[in-house]
Amino acid sequence: MKIIILGFGAVGQGVARVLSMKKEYLKSTYDLNPQIVAVTDRSGAAINVNGLDEEVLLETKNETGKISAYPEYGAAGVSSLQVLEDVDYDCLVEVTPTDIEDGEPARSHILKAMGDGKDVATSNKGPLALSFQELASSAQENGVEFKFEASVGGAMPIINFAHETLAGCSIESVYGILNGTTNYILSRMANEGSSYEQTLTEAQEMGIAETDPYQDVEGIDAACKIVILANSVLNLPVTLKDVEVEGISRITAESIALAKKEGLLIKLIGEASPDALEVSPRLVPKGSPFAVEGTLNVATLKTDLADDVTVVGKGAGSVETASAILSDILSIWKVRK
Template identity: 50%
Template sequence: MRIILAGFGVVGQSLAKLFIKREEELSIVYGFRPRIIAVADRGGVALNPKGLDLRRLLSVKAERGTVAADKVYGRPELSVLEVIEDIDAEVFVEVSPTNVKDGEPALSYLKSAFKAGKNVVTSNKGPLALALPALTELAEHNGVHFRFSGAVGAGTPILEFAKKCLYGDRILSVKGILNGTTNYILTEMAEKHISFEDALMNAKKLGYAEADPSMDVDGIDAACKLVILANWVLGKKVTLKDVNVNGIRGVTLDDIEDAAREACTIKLIASANGKLEVKPEKVPKDSPLSVSGTLNAVTFYSEFAGEQTVIGRGAGGIETASAILRDLLDIKREL
C-alpha cells in the first residue's frame, strides 16, 4: 500500500515509528506492507516513489527540522496539493495541526485527495467538525474510503465500538467525556481542593494543556468530537455551529465541593440527544462516566443493548497512530 503522509509532528512521527517497530508482524499477520512514498511538513516534502526510509526520515526531521532537508529525497519546492494530484498512491493520511476556524489547509487536502481518487485517513478534527457531511458525500461520489477513528478518543476505539460492536442495534443518544485536559483539571480541583487557575497551571506543567488552552477549556475540542460522533454514529448531518458549547472556565471550587456533598463530581459532558451540547454537569461518583485524570469515557444509549460505556486514553501520539493503523488495515480489507 502506497501512502502519502501530510504532517510529520507528534502523530506523523509516531505512525512512522509504529510502522518500523511492527514491520514484520504487519506483513506476516495482516499481509500489510505499507510504503510511505511522500511525507510533507511545513518545510516541504520528501519524495521517493519506491518508498522512503523511515529511520532516515526521522533522523533528518530531528536534526534539520524538516523532511525537505533530506539531501537525496527532499523537495522543498513541492506543495502538498501537487503531491496529492500528481503522485500515485492508494491512501492519503492527513495529520497536520488542527484548525477549527476554517479547517485549512487540511480541508483542501482532503477534497483534493478525494477528487484524485485516493482513499483518506485523518485524525484532524478541524475539517471534520466544520464539513463532515460534505466530505462524506464527496468521498462517496468519488468511490473512495474515508476513515477518521483517531479524531475521537485517539487509540480508544470509540467510533469502531459504536459502528461494529453495536451493529444491528439502534443507537439513540450519546453522552460522555471527550477531552482529557478538562477532565484532568476538574479531577485536580476535586482531589486537591485547588482553584481552576491552579489546576490549569498544573496541566500546563505536565504538558496536558497548551500554552493557549482555549480549545480545551472552552469546550471546542469536545464539541468537534461530538460533531463527529453525531454524524458517524447517529447519522445526523451537523457541523460545529450546531453545538451549544459552554466550557469549564466558570467552574469554581465551591461548585466542585457542592457536587461532592451530593456524592457527585463535575465533568465536562458532551451529549447528543435531540440537541448537541457541551457543558459542565454533575455526574454521580458511581457513574461509569466518573473517570479521573486524562481519561475519556463515552456512553452509548441503544434501543436493545441499553447503556454501553467505552473508557480509555483520549490523546497521545502513539495512541492516535494506532487508530490510524486500524483505519489503514480496514481500508486494506476493502480494497
C-alpha cells in the same frame, strides 16, 4: 500500500513510529506492506516512490525540525497539494494541524485525494466538524474509503465500534468525556482542592494543556467531536455552529468541593442525540463510568438492543492516536486487498 502523510507533528510522527514498530506483524498477519512514499510539513516534503525509512524520517524531524532535510529525498518549499498531484499513492493520512475556522488546508487535501480516487484516513477534526456531509458525499461519489476513528477520543474506539460491533443496534445517543485536558484539570481540582487557574498552569507546564488552551477549556474541541459523532453515528447533518457549548473556565474549587460533599464530581460532558447537541459541565456520581481521572476519555452509546455500552481509552498521545489511524489503514486494506 503506498501512503502519503500530510503533517508531521505528534500524530504524523506517531504514524511513522507505529508503522515501523508493526512492520513484520502487518506483513505476517495481514499481508500488508505499508510504504510511506511522501511526508510533508511546513518546510516542504520528503519523497521517495520506493518508500522512505520511518526511522530516518523521525530522526530528521527530531534533529532538524524540517522534513525537507531528509537525506537525498528532501524537497524544500514543496506544497502538500503539489505532492498529492505528483506522487503515486494509495492512501492519504491527513494529520495537519486542526483549523476550526474553515477546516483548511485539511479539507482541500482530503477532497483532492478523494477526487483522485484515493482512500483517506484522518485525525483532523476541523474539516469533519465543519464540512462532514461534503466530505462523506465526496467519498461516496468517488468510491473511496473515508476513515476518521482517530478524530474522536484518540485511542478510545468509538466510531468503528458503533458501526461494526454494534452494527445490529439502533444508537439513540452518545454522551461522554471527550477531552483529556479538561478531564485532567477537573480531576486534579477534585483531588487537591486547587484552583482552576493554578491547575491549568500545572497542566501547561506538563504539556497536557496547550500554551493557548482556549479550544480545550472552553469546550470547542469536545464540541467538534460531538459534531463528528452526531454525523457519523446518529446520521444527523449538523455542524459546529449547531452545538451549545460551555467550558470549564468558570468552575471554582468551591463548587467542586460542594459537589464532592454530595458524592458527585463535575465533568465536562458532550451529548449528541436527536434532541440535544451540547457540551457543558455536569454533575456525575462518583461511582459512575464517568468518574475517570487524568486524561482518559469515556463515552456511552445508548442502544435499543444492547442498552448502554461504555468505552474508555486514552484521549490523546502520539502513538495512542496513531493506533487508531493504523486500525483505519487496516480497515481500508481489507476492503482493497
